[in-house]
Structures are given as C-alpha cells and as structure tokens.
Amino acid sequence: MSVFTALLSRDLKLALRQSADSLTVIAFFAIATVLFPFGVGPEAEILSRIAAGVVWVAALLAALLSLDRVFTVDFEDGTLDQLLLNGQSMTFVVLAKVIAHWLTTGVPLIIMSPILAITLQLPAEGYGTLVLALLLGTPTVSLVGALGAALVLGARRGGVLLSLLVLPLYIPVLIFGTAAVEAALTGMPSAPMLSILGGFALIAITLCPFGTAAALRQAAE
Amino acid sequence: MHKYANPTQFMRIANAIYPWVAGLCLLLFAAAIPVALMFSPPDYQQGETVRIMYIHVSSAWLMMMIYGIIAANSAMFLIWRHPMASIAARASAPMGAVFCALALITGMLWGQPMWGTFWVWDARLTSTLILFFLYIGYIALADAFEDSERGDKAAAVLALVGSVNVPIIHFSVEWWNTLHQPSILKAGKEGVGSSVHGSILLPLFLMMGAFTMFYFALLVLRLRSELLAAKIRNARLSQIAGHSAAQPAE
Secondary structure, rough: HHHHHHHHHHHHHHHHHHHHHHHHHHHHHHHHHHHHHHOOOOOHHHHHHHHHHHHHHHHHHHHHHHHHHHHHHHHHHHHHHHHHHHOOOOHHHHHHHHHHHHHHHHHHHHHHHHHHHOOOOOOOOOHHHHHHHHHHHHHHEEHHHHHHHHHHHOHHHOHHHHHHHHHHHHHHHHHHHHHHHHHHHEEEEEEHHHHHHHHHHHHHHHHHHHHHHHHHHHOOO | OOOHHHHHHHHHHHHHHHHHHHHHHHHHHHHHHHHHHOOOOOOOOOOOOHHHOOOOOOOOHHHHHHHHHHHHHHHHHHHHHHHHHHHHHHHHHHHHHHHHHHHHHHHHHHHHHHHHOOOOOOOHHHHEEEEEEEHHHHHHOOOOOOHHHHHHHHHHHHHHOOOOOOHHHHHHHHHHOOOOOOOOEEEEEEEEEEOOOOOHHHHHHHHHHHHHHHHHHHHHHHHHHHHHHHHHHHHHHHHHHOOOOOOOOO
16 A cells, blocks of 8 residues: 555656646647637537537547556656566556546646636536536546556557557547536436446446556566 | 367367368358348338348347457456467457448448438447447557567457447447337347247348358468468578477477
8 A cells, every 4th residue: 555655646746747748738638629619610509519529529639648658657667567576466556557647637637628618618507517527537538548558558559559449448438428518508417427427437447457457467578 | 178278289179160160151151142132021111121131130240249259268368378269369350340340331221221321329339339449459459569479468458348348239229229229139038039020030040140150160261370370480480590490389
C-alpha cells in the first residue's frame, strides 16, 4: 500500500512539474471542440443539439492522446522493470497509475467541459448532467485506456494502434454519456443512463487492472 | 490436451480430420446452395430477399463462433502456454473478420429493401461493428511487434477483454427492442425451437453447417501452412548460423 501512495504522489508530482503535458491535452480538447461550430455552422439550434456529443467525442480523443504517457516513460527508463522485480502487486501499481492519469487528465477535462459546452450553446438544463456523466464515465476511459496503453508498449505504430484498440471499447461509454445529457434536455430522468455509466466504471475497475497488470508483465519480459 | 502441444502430434489429428471436414463442407454446400437460393419458397412478406438471410445468418453465426474460439484459445494460451492455441487463434482471426464483414454487408443489402435504409444505429448493428473493429485491432496488434511471441500475448489479452462484447451482440435484440428482429433460433429446455417454418429452416441449417465446415477446413489448411512457414524460417536461421545439419524444430 505504501508503494501505491508513493507511486501516486510521484506521478502527480511529475505531472505537476511537467504541467505542459496536461495543458496540451486540455488545449487539444478545446481546439477540437471549437472546430465544430466552423464545420457545421454557427446556428444555435444545431449546435445545442450536438453539444453533448461533441464534448464527449472531443474528451475521448483528448484522453486518447494522453494515454501513451501512462506507461511509456516508465517502460523506457526501466522503472517498470524495477516495479516488477520489486514483487509488488502489479494490480495496485496499475491502479495507482490509472488514478494519477484520471486526476491529471480526466479531472481537467471535466472542469473544462462546461466552459466548452457554453460555446456550443448547450441548454442550461444539460450542464449538471454533462459534468456528472463525465465524472462517472472518465474513470472507465482511464481504466480501459491504460489497458490499451499497456498492450501496445513496444509496438510499431503504437499510437495509431492504440486508437484502433481503445476507441471501439469507448463506444458504450459515449452512447450512455450522451444519452444521459439528452435525457436531461428532454425532461426525462437521466438517472438510468448515469447508473449504467457507473456500472461500466465498476466493471472496468474490477477487470481492467488485472488485464493491464498481465499486459505489463508481458511487455517487460 | 498437453499431448497436442506438439505441432506434429496436433497436425496428425488435424490432417486425419481434414478430408472429412472438407468433404462434408462440399457436400453441404452442394445441398445448401441450390435449396437456399433456388428451391426454397420465397417469404410471403420479404419475397426473394429472404435468400440473403441464409448467407447473413450463417456469416453472423461464424463471426460469433470464431470469436468464441479465439477467446477460448487465448485463455488456453495465457494459462497453459499452449503453443498451438495461439497459432490457432491467430489463424482464425482473419476468417472471423471476413465473416463479420460479410454479415455486415449482407445485412446492409437486406436492410435497404426491407427497412428502407442501409444502416441504422441499432444495438445489434453497433455491437457487430464493434466486433469488426475488435477483429481488426486483434490482427493489427498481433502483427505489431518485432517479437512475435509478444504479439501473441498482447493479442490474447485483447481477445479476452473483447469477449465481453459477444454476449452483448447475442442479447442485444432482446434487451433493446429496435429494428433488428429477435433471434429466430432458440435453444431451450424443450430442444431447439423456432418461429420459422421448416421450409426456410432446413436450408438455413444446411448453410450454417456448410459455413462451419468451411471454417474448420480452412483452419486446418492455415495451421498447416503456418507450421510449414515456421519450419522454413527455422531451417533458414540455422543455415545462416552455419549449422551443418539444419534441424528444423519439430
């Protein structure tokens, strides 16, 4: 457990000192979202219709960009081998890395999302649900993403491959994430969709760390 | 089971089965194609387009079965390091991808006259599309490493993760009531029941049998060529290494 906290605080410290990494992801999120008004036109009714979906898709793509730094540096400089040799439970190591990734990528994305939703004219009823849906959905994004990142360690064209592996697995999160906001906008209860998102997060947190740990062990062999 | 970890042992069995599987495949196709495409009656609502269904359901059945086989083999490979399991999983993946594409394409061709659209974002179609991406990702990941063993292992983990999608595809038509009709074949306690008339059920079963045998026949051929390629690689390597008597690993 001490390794867990040590690893978590180390990753957070590293992210804080190289804050440009996190900021780049946020900047990408903003730019990708802002492209849509130019692409589909500035009419408020079209934008407010697609706002939730655009924010979600841009957030997923931004998270995808940040995934390669979860394990790559540790893999290249030998930290990963040390952690494996240490005899620590890799599941906890993975969990610490995933939590660090979520805190440095997921949380900034969640904080940014209402601001970007304003530029897309999202109606007022949608904001609370959008933030809540992202809060429940982004842990799944980090957990599944870490699994993908561990699988492609050392691969040729790892970045493109990572998107090919991970984006299809994000589709269920995207569907229910946008459906929750949609429900809130039409006056329907959004709780069922949010519950499903929470369910995804619970499934992911029970299964993904084991898979990721197995993938890391193979990568270091 | 560990006896068949030896490729020679394994291929002895596989080669013995092959003529039977291939023969049965030809026989079933010889029966299924005329019955399904010419002699079976057109549906009273769908007319002749019902014949697309024979190919569509058979392809969909195979894409699910092959994914199941890949996932089972991947588990065997990861747990017991069974070498034939990873070769079989890798050899199956391109076939699964092709049958998945066939199921999607025939579904679209059928959907255009029947639903009035090639594509709807319905749960069954979406989950099948995800399966197709999983197949592509699996093939790409298995080939992405210098060390092919690493590719085998990474792809095996991915196959197991992706297997959560298979029950979703299967039950999608029952959980969400959308455009795609529910399963017509149901295996229950009373045996296999169906809401479909026998004149359509018979060619469907023939076609599904023919497709399944086709997969197994092709799998044996692919395994055979895979092992031969490995032998050639080993022989070349030992030639380069300057060994006087090249001993290909059996």
